[in-house]
Amino acid sequence: MTMLTAVTDYLPDTAAAADDTLDERATVGAAARGEVAAFEALYRRHAGRVHGVIARLVGGHGARAEDLTQEAFVRAWQALPAFRFESAFSTWLHRLAVNTALMELRSRRSRPQDDGDEDVFELIGSADSAGHTTALSMDLERAVASLPPRARAVLVLYDVEGWKHEEIAAELGMAVGSSKAQLHRARGLLRARLGGAI
16 A cells, blocks of 8 residues: 555646646736736746746846846736737747847847957856866856857757757757757857866
8 A cells, every 4th residue: 555655646646737727827817818916926936937048048147137037027918918828828938038038149249349258258267366277166057158149049949948950040040050050069168168077
């Protein structure tokens, strides 16, 4: 009997998952009708994941990631009445967040001023004033943040978010081969900066 109990503890609670899905659908429906409290509930539920993907895409710039997270939720609030439940709300919101970050990256690339990403990248792996190599103490998240913007975007979208090269190429306005080359470049740069640990 204890073995059966132990096995059933590992089985997913499909009834609870179904209740969560129905609850989410009802909350999304209420938010789409303009109920602010429902939208606030969606914000609390999804803000961490949205902020996480945006921060990875923009290189961990705290204030910039915060601003873009807020912008993504403003866009979600505006677009929510048109949401048709053709995908899960979380999938739709996540895609909207990625698009918000990518639009920011594209607009920064077209501006004449440099956002300093390349300079940060060049400092990684160099010795600090005490003679220690900064790459040894750098974690993966910071290493990804140090990548050039396009290489970082391709790496995050492909390796973290699970996009296909065709989707990345379409979203970033590049050829599929360029997406593959940027991924190869990003992985090589990470490997070099982290001392071959990955």
